Amino acid sequence: MSIAVQCQGCGANYKLKDEFAGKNVKCPKCSEVIAVPGYEEEEEAIGQNEANDLHSAFRRDKFLLRQKHMSINQKYHVWDDQGATILFIERPTHLLKNIIAAFGFIFVLVLMIGGSIGLIAALDKQLPDAAKAVIAIVGVIGGIVLSVFVLIALMPRRHIHFYSDEQRGEELLKILQDNKVMLFTATYTVLTPDGSLLGRFRKNYFYNLFRKRWYGFDAEGNPTLIAMEDSLILSLLRRLLGPMFGLLRTNFIIREWDPNGPPGRILGEFNRKLTLLDRYVLDLSDDRTRTLDRRMALALGVLLDTGERR
Template identity: 50%
Template sequence: MGAGGPGGPGAVKPQADGVFDRDVFLLRQQLLKISEKYDVADEQGKKLVFVERPAHLLRNVGAILAGIAAAAVVGMGFAVLADMAKGSAYESVLGMFAVVGAFVALFAVGIALSAKRHVTFYRDQTKRAKLLEVLQDRKWQPITATYTVRDAAGRTLARLWKNYLYNLIRKRWYVKAPDGTTLYLAKEDSVILSLLRRLIGPLMGILRTNFIIVRGDSEDVVGEFNRKFTILDRYVLDLKADRNRLFDRRVALALGVMLDTGERR
């Protein structure tokens, strides 16, 4: 924890790179882009990091078309068999298999051929120097979603985890150590506000989604992730409460980006 404990006096933990050696990050999503792109700046607006999450549009469209083709082949195959078994006890069973098989083929082929959407952090928009990456662990994540945060050398720093069922009430993102220990938790700022957001929607941005970040299973707040009151996607990751910088700023910034792109906001 450090000599002073969480938030108390003590040595400030040095960060791995100077661009992360700060407490406040401003995030701005670039508009009118197929892929998701962010500029990360300091409090004065100086750009520090460029972030990109490719959409892989052509590949994913191709995966959908291949899935549709596979569904048609499987469905037609069972339909032919059902027609051949017309009047027998197998006709209805084969007809059901035609429908179910088509859906299974659609999803199986579509998911198998689609691309994972990783997030990469670069020193600037030239993309020559990679600083960090967030890897999508699985293509299909219907209930839980996990992402691995790695440094430029490929070393695992942390894992980000969320459960879509929990998010029905209050959105939560867990930051876990490589061994699975929960280090931090980002959750919506208020249960009441989170329920209102579900019921009446964003309401023209008035009920914008903000998060507080706490340490482990405690209520010890180390930071906030707030959407600025604008029509554009602009956010502030404020970690001033973590004065000793025990929360690795690389992981914190990865979490901040995922609180936007991972929530499809």
């Protein structure tokens, strides 16, 4: 496994072989001496970066996700690299509530338009044609506007829940959908089981026209990461040609993010496997010191699928 280092002189990033662990090397660009961390230093850094009460399911660098099909709710099983199930994730669809919201939309729309038609019919002889036209227009426009408000009010938010197993006995993490309607931006809040804020994710639909991006923030609102499609050329081809039976499947690169500068070092990748079923690999091996909270990383992985409606 390679060791990721960064030159303090010029900021260049390198991946070195394991044989350089604990040694000093010279940067080929600026000749600055780089101290390569040894395994003991990395293990100590990992211990400092991970919470003491972190569930064992999150104490790893690789997560395998498989979406369960033939189910009303969106469900995922998460495996370790040995194939053992370590987590169960569910995003309820709320089918009944959505049906009620749709019926509410139709009922209000029919009521408003029908009421305007009935009013025109009742006052047919007393009203001039111009007044009838105004009543009809107000009935239609008002019906549409009021119906949309009713639909939004009745529509449920679709939160995401992480459990230790499929019996849902222990909830380990929760992702809240902040807004019911997401026209231009989408934001999600990640919470621990006790309700403590862990971080947030945001995407802008305008930016996603050419290349999909997700932005991550910590609990204080500081930017921490950016997840981008692996290639601008491939992202344009995906929009023109579609997934091409999985040959142009969407993969993401996860990097450190500074809004005032270019994307930082690579933290990991989220790749869709070339299979008929929806299977994904979240690989964070590049983040050897685990500066990225694995709970936030896995939350991002799920959002890169369900949040993109893949």
